[in-house]
Each structure stands twice: as structure tokens, then as C-alpha cells.
Amino acid sequence: MTLDPVLSRIDADLPQALDRLMALLRIPSISTDPMHAADCAKAADWLAEDLRAIGFDAAPHVTPGHPMVVGKGGDTGPNLLFYGHYDVQPVDPLDLWDRDPFDPALEDTPAGKVIRARGASDDKGQLMTVVEACRAWKAVNGTLPARITMFFEGEEESGSPSLVPFLKDNAGMLTSDIALICDTGLFDAKTPAIVTMLRGLLGEEVTITGPDLDLHSGMYGGAAMNPIRALAGIIAALHDDTGRITVPGFYDGVPELPKAVAAQWQGLGFDAGEFLGAVGLSTPAGEQDRSALEMIWSRPTCEVNGITGGYTGAGFKTVLPSKASAKISFRLVGQQDPLKIREAFRAMVREMLPPDCTAEFADHGASPAAQMAIGDPAFEKARQALSDEWPNPAAYVGCGGSIPVAGYFKEVLGMDSMLIGFGRDNDAIHSPNEKYDVESFHKGIRSWARILAALAG
Amino acid sequence: MTLDPVLSRIDADLPQALDRLMALLRIPSISTDPMHAADCAKAADWLAEDLRAIGFDAAPHVTPGHPMVVGKGGDTGPNLLFYGHYDVQPVDPLDLWDRDPFDPALEDTPAGKVIRARGASDDKGQLMTVVEACRAWKAVNGTLPARITMFFEGEEESGSPSLVPFLKDNAGMLTSDIALICDTGLFDAKTPAIVTMLRGLLGEEVTITGPDLDLHSGMYGGAAMNPIRALAGIIAALHDDTGRITVPGFYDGVPELPKAVAAQWQGLGFDAGEFLGAVGLSTPAGEQDRSALEMIWSRPTCEVNGITGGYTGAGFKTVLPSKASAKISFRLVGQQDPLKIREAFRAMVREMLPPDCTAEFADHGASPAAQMAIGDPAFEKARQALSDEWPNPAAYVGCGGSIPVAGYFKEVLGMDSMLIGFGRDNDAIHSPNEKYDVESFHKGIRSWARILAALAG
Numbered sequence: 001m002t003l004d005p006v007l008s009r010i011d012a013d014l015p016q017a018l019d020r021l022m023a024l025l026r027i028p029s030i031s032t033d034p035m036h037a038a039d040c041a042k043a044a045d046w047l048a049e050d051l052r053a054i055g056f057d058a059a060p061h062v063t064p065g066h067p068m069v070v071g072k073g074g075d076t077g078p079n080l081l082f083y084g085h086y087d088v089q090p091v092d093p094l095d096l097w098d099r100d101p102f103d104p105a106l107e108d109t110p111a112g113k114v115i116r117a118r119g120a121s122d123d124k125g126q127l128m129t130v131v132e133a134c135r136a137w138k139a140v141n142g143t144l145p146a147r148i149t150m151f152f153e154g155e156e157e158s159g160s161p162s163l164v165p166f167l168k169d170n171a172g173m174l175t176s177d178i179a180l181i182c183d184t185g186l187f188d189a190k191t192p193a194i195v196t197m198l199r200g201l202l203g204e205e206v207t208i209t210g211p212d213l214d215l216h217s218g219m220y221g222g223a224a225m226n227p228i229r230a231l232a233g234i235i236a237a238l239h240d241d242t243g244r245i246t247v248p249g250f251y252d253g254v255p256e257l258p259k260a261v262a263a264q265w266q267g268l269g270f271d272a273g274e275f276l277g278a279v280g281l282s283t284p285a286g287e288q289d290r291s292a293l294e295m296i297w298s299r300p301t302c303e304v305n306g307i308t309g310g311y312t313g314a315g316f317k318t319v320l321p322s323k324a325s326a327k328i329s330f331r332l333v334g335q336q337d338p339l340k341i342r343e344a345f346r347a348m349v350r351e352m353l354p355p356d357c358t359a360e361f362a363d364h365g366a367s368p369a370a371q372m373a374i375g376d377p378a379f380e381k382a383r384q385a386l387s388d389e390w391p392n393p394a395a396y397v398g399c400g401g402s403i404p405v406a407g408y409f410k411e412v413l414g415m416d417s418m419l420i421g422f423g424r425d426n427d428a429i430h431s432p433n434e435k436y437d438v439e440s441f442h443k444g445i446r447s448w449a450r451i452l453a454a455l456a457g
Numbered sequence: 458m459t460l461d462p463v464l465s466r467i468d469a470d471l472p473q474a475l476d477r478l479m480a481l482l483r484i485p486s487i488s489t490d491p492m493h494a495a496d497c498a499k500a501a502d503w504l505a506e507d508l509r510a511i512g513f514d515a516a517p518h519v520t521p522g523h524p525m526v527v528g529k530g531g532d533t534g535p536n537l538l539f540y541g542h543y544d545v546q547p548v549d550p551l552d553l554w555d556r557d558p559f560d561p562a563l564e565d566t567p568a569g570k571v572i573r574a575r576g577a578s579d580d581k582g583q584l585m586t587v588v589e590a591c592r593a594w595k596a597v598n599g600t601l602p603a604r605i606t607m608f609f610e611g612e613e614e615s616g617s618p619s620l621v622p623f624l625k626d627n628a629g630m631l632t633s634d635i636a637l638i639c640d641t642g643l644f645d646a647k648t649p650a651i652v653t654m655l656r657g658l659l660g661e662e663v664t665i666t667g668p669d670l671d672l673h674s675g676m677y678g679g680a681a682m683n684p685i686r687a688l689a690g691i692i693a694a695l696h697d698d699t700g701r702i703t704v705p706g707f708y709d710g711v712p713e714l715p716k717a718v719a720a721q722w723q724g725l726g727f728d729a730g731e732f733l734g735a736v737g738l739s740t741p742a743g744e745q746d747r748s749a750l751e752m753i754w755s756r757p758t759c760e761v762n763g764i765t766g767g768y769t770g771a772g773f774k775t776v777l778p779s780k781a782s783a784k785i786s787f788r789l790v791g792q793q794d795p796l797k798i799r800e801a802f803r804a805m806v807r808e809m810l811p812p813d814c815t816a817e818f819a820d821h822g823a824s825p826a827a828q829m830a831i832g833d834p835a836f837e838k839a840r841q842a843l844s845d846e847w848p849n850p851a852a853y854v855g856c857g858g859s860i861p862v863a864g865y866f867k868e869v870l871g872m873d874s875m876l877i878g879f880g881r882d883n884d885a886i887h888s889p890n891e892k893y894d895v896e897s898f899h900k901g902i903r904s905w906a907r908i909l910a911a912l913a914g
Contacts, residue, residue: 032772032773033770090774159772159773185676201675203775211737214553214885216858216887217760218656218658218788218857218858219857219858219882220736220857221753221786221857222752222756223729223742224733225738225740226761228761228764231689232688232689232693235693236689237693239686272680279668279672279677279681280670283812283813284680285682285811292680296676296677299679301674301679304689304766304767305767305773305776306766306769306774307689307765307766307769308764309761310763310784311549312763314490315489316821316822317489317614317887318658318887319763319887319888320762321763324764327767354740356737356738356739364773400676400677400678430671430774431673432670432671
């Protein structure tokens with residue numbers, strides 16, 4: 001069981017690995033849109049078949065939502081579970097894409113070759129780095145270096161409604177020594193990263209109703225309460241002038257950053273100006289007494305992810321609408337309690353409602369923040385393996401995004417997670433023109449081969 | 458030239474008149490939507506042909522936008538111009554309609570028969586009351602009682618971009634002794650009204666840009682400015698706690714209501730509770746020191762007619778959007794200067810922008826308020842004619858809606874306007890399930906016959 005031939009095999013097989021990824025990217029598996037349910041099933045079938053081709057005992061498992069793909073392979077070594085998700089974000093606004101989001105292509109860019117498509121980075125490209133590492137290992141050694149469970153979800157981008165029930169019903173099949181989650185990024189192009197802190201996520205949708213029906217703003221304007229005005233007032237009040245979030249009790253359970261962690265982050269040389277400059281910004285918009293790195297890794301947030309009300313088409317319509325609604329999410333850290341914050345948010349909205357307005361709420365998920373078990377020796381082994389592959393040593397970092405599955409693995413299966421991925425800040429995940437660097441894909445596959453060797457050795 | 462046979466003819470011809478209106482309502486002439494340009498042309502052709510059938514010399518006139526229909530008929534008596542518009546508002550949200558908006562039908566309701574369709578009240582049904590009155594007059598007397606110019610616009614619901622140039626280019630053809638505009642409502646079901654004050658309208662669209670592209674709210678949330686948050690802050694600041702509008706200089710030129718007018722309005726017995734209760738509201742939402750009738754007739758307003766940003770589809774998407782936009786309109790009174798207010802609004806928005814945000818503005822029209830020349834004897838003649846037709850005497854009223862054409866007639870052609878119409882507060886114009894009462898249509902036609910007789914006599 002030697003590593004070098006596996007790495008050589010990975011290098012030689014890269015064109016075929018890219019072709020396989022393209023085939024998966026062509027399936028428009030948008031999980032939040034019921035119109036794409038059949039596509040999600042198709043992506044699950046594709047993955048199960050590909051896993052079987054490498055010798056895994058693999059199948060899609062039916063859920064009330066989209067299928068879960070589970071594949072088991074290997075008969076010696078530690079029990080490792082690999083998690084990824086095959087579903088992708090919606091693609092609108094479509095007119096901002098330079099090509100069909102589901103017609104993937106390799107493109108040359110000044111920074112190197114990239115794979116352009118919805119899901120290229122989040123998470124199909126990342127997920128396939130794991131599959132390709134196993135494929136190469138199997139091809140060279142005839143077997144896998146560990147007892148591996150592949151576990152690919154199809155509802156990550158839509159709140160994972162079936163995940164916890166599935167974990168509970170299949171605990172025996174899934175529980176492993178550790179979970180390896182490939183859905184995060186590099187620290188920078190030369191520095192791989194292992195995420196040790198993940199923000200939680202609370203998703204809320206609020207719909208304010210004023211009049212019973214849409215009104216003519218000339219006939220009623222002035223006398224009738226406009227729900228957009230009410231909603232804007234509530235949203236404007238969610239932050240104070242210093243960028244702090246005003247929901248009562250919101251900061252309960254938000255810890256100060258430990259000095260050691262703060263020192264390590266300081267050493268990373270994070271350039272806030274460059275980070276924001278890459279997307280046309282210059283001024284950190286969060287709590288004014290916090291660094292930009294804290295704002296995205298270790299501080300909680302409140303963002304409006306969508307708002308709509310009245311006439312939004314071309315031209316103008318003098319309507320005074322009956323309803324206005326917003327999708328609002330909170331990123332959570334430390335011991336913040338998502339359910340308490342949901343109640344506090346809803347109470348605050350109800351309290352701010354002008355006369356004649358009512359509010360309805362929809363629940364879009366609630367997961368607490370997670371802290372990884374970096375005392376586990378697997379973390380140091382993986383960090384060394386990553387450092388062997390990339391120019392700079394691997395860093396322990398925070399992550400602003402929410403990957404609730406890590407919390408569920410701990411809660412339901414008692415299993416710790418290690419989060420390693422190869423995305424880049426400019427991958428435009430969840431945005432038009434998403435891409436994944438071919439270097440991320442190639443060195444990502446090589447990284448997993450090294451990590452497998454380290455964990456098995 | 459006697460009136461009674463004309464009224465009888467109107468009564469007898471009502472079923473056919475309704476059929477003609479239905480035919481016009483079937484044409485989806487939504488002027489703001491470029492997809493419906495051909496439908497607007499079709500409606501113009503239909504009207505010109507119908508006018509020719511009554512003996513008018515009528516044709517659609519090409520403009521850079523939708524056609525203007527002009528028809529001339531009659532060779533004795535005063536020069537009267539009748540104005541209406543054949544274009545209609547968009548129909549979304551379509552799922553709130555109980556039937557296809559362009560498949561009109563007669564429906565029985567507890568308050569009597571209604572014609573249900575987009576445009577039934579605004580303004581196809583109203584416009585056809587004028588045409589049908591002329592048709593009956595011609596059928597009975599073989600001629601018209603006045604020199605009549607029919608003038609039907611197709612861009613009223615989309616800012617009338619071609620109107621002023623057309624008036625200027627065709628002043629000789631259009632200028633008359635007085636314009637009769639049929640696009641307003643009854644005071645209540647028993648009381649006809651002549652509008653003597655019309656609010657002006659300033660339409661603005663503001664788009665706020667934060668980051669260059671849509672971002673992942675986990676990766677960037679907290680550090681990157683969210684343009685929805687910026688837009689909500691601006692909208693929330695447009696009114697103060699007492700309901701006053703905060704745009705600097707906004708109230709310059711807003712007059713106090715003359716005591717005589719206030720006294721007449723007092724006598725109308727307007728029931729604010731009933732007016733608001735009919736649409737599910739109870740509390741007047743405007744300036745707290747004003748009556749509800751002032752709020753809708755004689756005070757200026759600021760309304761958000763539409764807002765959009767981020768992900769607004771089904772489910773949830775954790776996007777931090779690049780852009781957010783709102784359509785905002787101001788109703789203007791007295792001597793308020795629309796262009797000054799536009800500049801003040803834009804300056805206020807720019808001043809409130811957080812760092813890294815930019816604002817772009819689109820212009821959706823600017824018309825000042827209008828005051829009618831009620832000293833003209835035509836007003837008293839028309840008031841008497843209306844009082845003869847309806848249970849209660851006709852009232853002089855204000856109108857919250859904006860009918861800029863009255864201002865343009867005065868400004869470009871030096872022509873005064875008289876605004877008489879038969880719509881009702883619950884017609885749901887600009888809303889789903891628009892309707893026009895058959896009684897409004899029938900007595901509207903009879904009213905015009907009486908007014909024609911009075912003005913010609």
C-alpha cells in the first residue's frame with residue numbers, strides 16, 4: 001500500500017476525472033425547486049452507479065425528500081465516513097451567467113484553468129475529489145486503505161429536512177470513527193485549511209400583510225398602511241448604528257475569541273482590504289469594534305437574503321400592495337440558541353408591527369454553531385498530509401458558512417467531523433458563473449489520497 | 458334633438474353595449490409590458506373601427522410608443538374633447554384572480570351585476586360609456602349634439618411618454634372648448650362626482666448596489682454590506698414617526714385646504730372607518746394630524762410600489778445580493794414641484810448610502826397636481842345633468858389618483874378639463890379581480906347623454 005503510485009495514477013487520470021465531473025455537473029439537481037426533483041434523483045443514481053464502478057456497495061436511499069446515496073467499501077483499517085452533497089443552489093438571475101449553468105466547460109483564466117458550472121465548487125467538484133482519490137487507490141492497490149462509507153446528501157441547499165431522520169434510522173450503517181466533510185475552502189491559493197469552527201444558521205421568512213388586497217396607491221395612498229414600509233422599518237431596526245444586531249438576547253452565548261486562536265489567526269496575514277476588494281467593497285460592514293476576520297468566522301450575523309413586495313416587473317405600477325415578505329438568516333456562533341433567537345426575532349417583529357399589519361413566519365431551518373474536536377490525533381495527521389501536498393502548511397481556521405451536518409453527526413451519531421475542502425473565495429458559489437479551479441480539483445484528489453494514507457497508516 | 462328617446466335607446470341597447478365592451482376587454486393591452494405592444498395596437502384599431510361605425514372620422518395615430526386614437530364627429534354646437542385610455546395595468550399576481558383577467562364575464566354579486574376583467578373599470582368600461590352615449594344619440598337623432606373629438610390614449614398606465622409630444626404636434630386637431638375626462642369615480646354608489654383637485658405623481662426607481670456580485674452570506678455575511686439592508690434603511694427613513702415625509706423641502710407648496718372646501722367635504726359624510734374597513738384596515742396610516750379624506754385627496758404621499766432584492770423564489774437561498782431596488786412614488790398636491798422633489802429625494806438617498814454602496818435612479822414620470830376651473834359654467838351644467846340621473850346630487854370632490862393628462866391639456870393646449878367617471882372604491886382597479894358595476898356602465902352612458910344635452914343646449 002504505497003502512496004506515490006496512487007498520486008501518479010491521479011495525475012494520469014485527471015482528464016477522465018474531469019469528464020466524469022462534467023457528466024455530474026450536467027444534471028440540474030436544484031434541491032429547493034420542486035421542478036427539479038427528478039434531476040436530484042438522477043444525480044443520486046449517477047453517483048451510486050459511479051461508486052459501484054469502484055467496487056463500493058452503493059445505492060440511493062429513498063427519503064421523504066431527495067435520495068441519500070450511501071456506499072460502503074474496504075475491509076481493513078479505520079472506519080471513515082465521507083460526506084458531500086450532490087444538490088446545488090438555484091441559478092437565478094440567469095441573465096448574469098456567461099453560459100448555461102448546466103453546460104459545464106473548462107475555461108482558461110489568468111489564474112489558471114477552471115471548471116465553470118453551477119455546483120462546480122459547491123459541492124459536486126469537491127465531492128468528486130473524494131471519489132476520485134478512492135478510485136485511484138483502488139486501481140493501484142486493488143483495495144481501499146480503510147473501511148469507507150460514502151454518504152452524499154441531496155438536500156444540503158434546502159435545509160436538509162430528511163437528514164436527521166435518516167441519520168437516526170441508519171445509525172448503524174453510518175456511524176464511523178470520524179466523518180470527513182468536503183464542502184469548505186482553502187485559506188488561500190497556497191494554504192490548505194481544516195475548519196475548526198462553523199457558524200450555525202437560523203433561516204426565517206416573514207410576510208407582512210397590510211390591506212386585504214392590492215390597492216391603487218392613488219385612491220388609498222396616504223390612508224392605507226403599506227406593508228413594504230412596515231417591513232423596511234423592521235429590517236432597518238435589526239442593526240443599530242454600530243452594526244450590532246438588536247434582537248433582544250441575541251448575543252447570549254457569543255464567546256470572546258480565545259487568545260491562542262486570535263494569535264493563530266493574526267499569523268495568517270488575512271488581508272481584509274483584498275478580501276473585500278475582490279468583490280468591489282472596502283469597508284467591513286459588521287460590528288465596528290471587530291476585525292473583518294472575526295466578522296466572517298467568529299461573530300454572529302443577520303442578513304436579508306431576499307425581499308419582495310408589490311410590482312417588480314418592467315415599468316411602473318402604482319400599486320399599494322397587500323403583502324411584502326423577506327427571507328432573513330442569522331449566522332450563529334458559540335452557544336447561541338437558534339430556537340430562542342427565532343422566538344426573540346418573531347416577538348420583535350410582532351412588537352414593531354404598525355396598526356392593521358399582521359406577520360406570518362415560515363421556518364427555514366435552525367442549527368447551532370459547531371466546534372471541532374481538534375484534540376483527536378486524526379486532525380494532526382490530516383494537517384501534515386495537507387501540508388505535504390500544498391506550498392504552505394495547513395491552517396486551522398473558522399468558517400462563516402453553516403454546515404449543519406457536522407452538528408447532526410455529533411448530536412445523532414456521536415461522531416466528530418473534520419472539514420477539509422479546496423474551494424476558493426472567488427468560486428462564486430451560490431452566484432452566477434460559479435467555478436472550481438482545476439488545481440483545486442487535482443490537488444484536492446491528491447490531498448485525499450495523502451490523508452487516506454495518513455489515517456490508515 | 459330630444460333627450461328622452463336617447464335614454465330609452467340606451468336602455469334598450471344595453472346588452473349589445475355590454476357585448477361590445479367585452480370584445481374590447483378581451484384584448485390584453487398592457488402598455489407597460491413590451492410583450493403586449495401588438496395587443497395595444499389591436500385595441501386602438503378596434504376603437505377606431507367602432508368610432509367609424511358611429512360615423513366618426515377616426516383612426517389610430519402612430520407614436521414612438523402605443524397609438525393614439527382620434528375620432529372627429531358632429532358639425533354643430535360646442536367643441537368637446539372626450540379623453541379615455543384603452544391600455545390597462547399588468548395582471549400579476551395572476552394566482553389571485555378568480556378567472557382569466559382577459560376573459561370577461563358578467564357576474565351576479567350581492568351588490569348587483571358586475572363586469573369582471575382587467576380594464577373593466579380602468580378605463581375601458583368608462584371610456585365606452587362615452588362612446589355608447591354618442592352611439593345612442595346618433596341612432597336616435599341622426600347626428601351628434603356637439604362637435605366631438607374622441608381622444609383615446611394607450612400609455613396612461615405606463616407614464617404617457619408620447620402624450621405631450623402628440624399634443625404639441627396635433628394641437629389644432631385636439632384643442633377644444635373643454636376636455637371631458639372619464640377616468641374617475643362616483644363619490645359613493647348613489648352620489649356622482651366631478652373631480653376638482655387631482656394629485657400629481659412623481660415616479661422613481663432606485664437600485665442600490667453593494668458588492669459587485671451576489672455573494673454567499675456565510676462566506677461574506679457580516680463583513681460585506683448588504684444592499685437590502687441599505688435600501689430598507691432608506692425606505693424606513695422616508696416617513697417620520699408622525700407619518701410626515703422627510704424628504705427635505707417636500708412640503709414646500711402644499712396648501713392648507715380652503716375653509717369652504719373643507720366645509721363641503723365635511724358635508725359629504727365620508728366614513729373613514731368604512732372606507733378602510735372595506736379593505737381590512739382600521740387606522741389611517743398617514744400624517745397623524747390629518748383626516749383620512751385629506752390623506753387621500755389633498756395631502757401628498759410617499760409609497761413604495763414595489764421592492765425586490767436577493768432570492769425571492771420558493772425555499773431559501775443564503776445569498777448576500779449585489780443589488781436591491783424599489784419603485785417609489787410620490788403623490789403631489791398644490792404647488793409642489795415634481796422636479797425639485799425628485800432632486801431632493803435623490804440627494805437624500807445618496808446622502809444616506811452606507812460606504813461601498815451606490816445608487817442608480819430611473820425616472821418613471823413627473824406631473825404636478827391640478828386644480829380644475831370650476832368657475833366655467835360647464836361645471837354647473839354637468840353637475841345638474843348628473844344630479845338628474847343619480848339618486849343624490851353630484852359632489853365636487855378631490856381625487857387621490859393622478860391623471861396627468863388634465864395638467865397637460867392645460868399646459869400644452871390651454872384647455873380646461875372636467876373629470877367625471879363612474880368607478881367605485883371597490884372596483885379593484887390595478888388589483889386582481891377588477892370589476893365595473895353594470896349600473897355604473899348603464900347610468901354612466903345615460904349620464905353622458907344628459908351632459909351632452911346640457912352642454913349643447
